[in-house]
Amino acid sequence: MVEQFIQYLRYERNYSSHTVLAYRKDLEQFSLFLTDEYGVDDLSRADADMIRFWLLRLMEEGLSARSVNRKLSSLKSFWRYLLAKGLAKENPCRKLLSPKVHKSLPSFLKKEEMESLLDDACENEDISEFVAKRNRLMIEMLLQTGMRRSELMGLALSDVDMSSCLL
Numbered sequence: 474m475v476e477q478f479i480q481y482l483r484y485e486r487n488y489s490s491h492t493v494l495a496y497r498k499d500l501e502q503f504s505l506f507l508t509d510e511y512g513v514d515d516l517s518r519a520d521a522d523m524i525r526f527w528l529l530r531l532m533e534e535g536l537s538a539r540s541v542n543r544k545l546s547s548l549k550s551f552w553r554y555l556l557a558k559g560l561a562k563e564n565p566c567r568k569l570l571s572p573k574v575h576k577s578l579p580s581f582l583k584k585e586e587m588e589s590l591l592d593d594a595c596e597n598e599d600i601s602e603f604v605a606k607r608n609r610l611m612i613e614m615l616l617q618t619g620m621r622r623s624e625l626m627g628l629a630l631s632d633v634d635m636s637s638c639l640l
Contacts, residue, residue: 474517475500478554499547503527517555521565524548528572538572545571587616
């Protein structure tokens, strides 16, 4: 069953090899847990309490909430697949809640730190005046707009509205 699910992810859902490998490892890890804790060798026989206990064990072992959520997502996908193929009657993950992920506030630079960063980008004697101005503009764009590096790299002249001074 697991191998069929993995093939489904790889070829029908076109998941990346990294994602497929992660799902496989999650299912293998859960399968080992079921065998060790409950003597169950068939994933489809797991119930919500078994899954909940596994998730709790992972958190007790120090796994982050984000990692536990990914593992739960793997199981949820697996059971959706089993239901769709008629290999299971219900999804034991359906009532399970994902652990809360702590979201920290983003760090920020103080005004003096921004000025220092801008000065350092432009005061290198080994670069031309053009490169210094370009560097300063790029750093200003990142700092003042909050855009991501990839967004800045993909920025085209056609993205700038000179008449209204908007990106």
